[in-house]
Amino acid sequence: MTGRIHSLESFGTVDGPGIRFVVFLQGCPMRCMFCHNPDTWDVNAPVQYEMSPDELYDEVKKYKNYIKKGGVTVSGGEPLMQAEFVAEFFKICQQNGIHTALDTSGVIFNDKARKVLEFTDLVLLDIKTTDDTLHKTYTGCTRDNNHKFLEYLQQIGKPTWIRHVVVPGYTYDDRRLKAVADYLSQYSVIQRIELLPYHTMGRFKYENLGIKYPLEGVKDLTDEELKHAQTFFN
Numbered sequence: 002m003t004g005r006i007h008s009l010e011s012f013g014t015v016d017g018p019g020i021r022f023v024v025f026l027q028g029c030p031m032r033c034m035f036c037h038n039p040d041t042w043d044v045n046a047p048v049q050y051e052m053s054p055d056e057l058y059d060e061v062k063k064y065k066n067y068i069k070k071g072g073v074t075v076s077g078g079e080p081l082m083q084a085e086f087v088a089e090f091f092k093i094c095q096q097n098g099i100h101t102a103l104d105t106s107g108v109i110f111n112d113k114a115r116k117v118l119e120f121t122d123l124v125l126l127d128i129k130t131t132d133d134t135l136h137k138t139y140t141g142c143t144r145d146n147n148h149k150f151l152e153y154l155q156q157i158g159k160p161t162w163i164r165h166v167v168v169p170g171y172t173y174d175d176r177r178l179k180a181v182a183d184y185l186s187q188y189s190v191i192q193r194i195e196l197l198p199y200h201t202m203g204r205f206k207y208e209n210l211g212i213k214y215p216l217e218g219v220k221d222l223t224d225e226e227l228k229h230a231q232t233f234f235n
């Protein structure tokens with residue numbers, strides 16, 4: 002079994018607790034308007050690495066001392082597009098005492114995804130919006146699986162961190178923030194909620210890929226706006 006890996010980051014500090022070895026897998030079925038990694042979308046695009054779970058763990062081992070208090074995070078793209086690979090890789094990590102985090106949009110919810118969760122210590126779940134119609138507009142996909150995914154995390158008591166991107170003119174809106182906060186407040190498995198400010202740093206990737214930038218003219222969320230969203234959300 003071989004994983005198609007977009008890139009690796011040895012000292013990640015923003016994708017879960019502590020210092021982490023972060024694996025970005027290739028491929029995503031969603032098309033989020035505010036995605037800053039469109040280069041991970043095409044599952045067949047050329048990748049930096051193709052490795053078996055054991056080979057990937059051999060890479061992780063080199064950094065074992067640094068990630069002792071952190072762990073590994075598998076992100077994307079959407080990592081559950083390669084669920085069997087992730088399950089096997091996480092299994093090896095856990096057998097070696099390494100904490101595992103899955104950074105997912107929850108768009109894929111099936112037996113293979115549930116298998117991955119057996120070997121996952123922490124889920125970082127993206128919530129794009131709680132509005133069904135807007136979800137389709139923002140991502141090209143329905144919200145059904147994202148909701149089922151969170152319901153399942155609650156059912157199995159899986160520690161969960163939520164991530165929500167705050168975009169001026171889209172999700173930066175008191176009414177919508179309140180809807181997200183109200184929705185999330187019913188889930189006791191949620192340990193932390195991160196509001197991520199929209200930025201335009203991924204814009205050059207769209208240009209390189211020849212894809213029209215979906216949020217033309219939308220400015221970065223300012224520090225003040227982020228603070229307002231956080232205060233409001235809290």
Ligand code: SF4
Nearest residue numbers: 029031033036078106
């Ligand atoms: S789920 Fe993540 S990788 Fe996929 S399109 Fe959305 S933001 Fe981009």
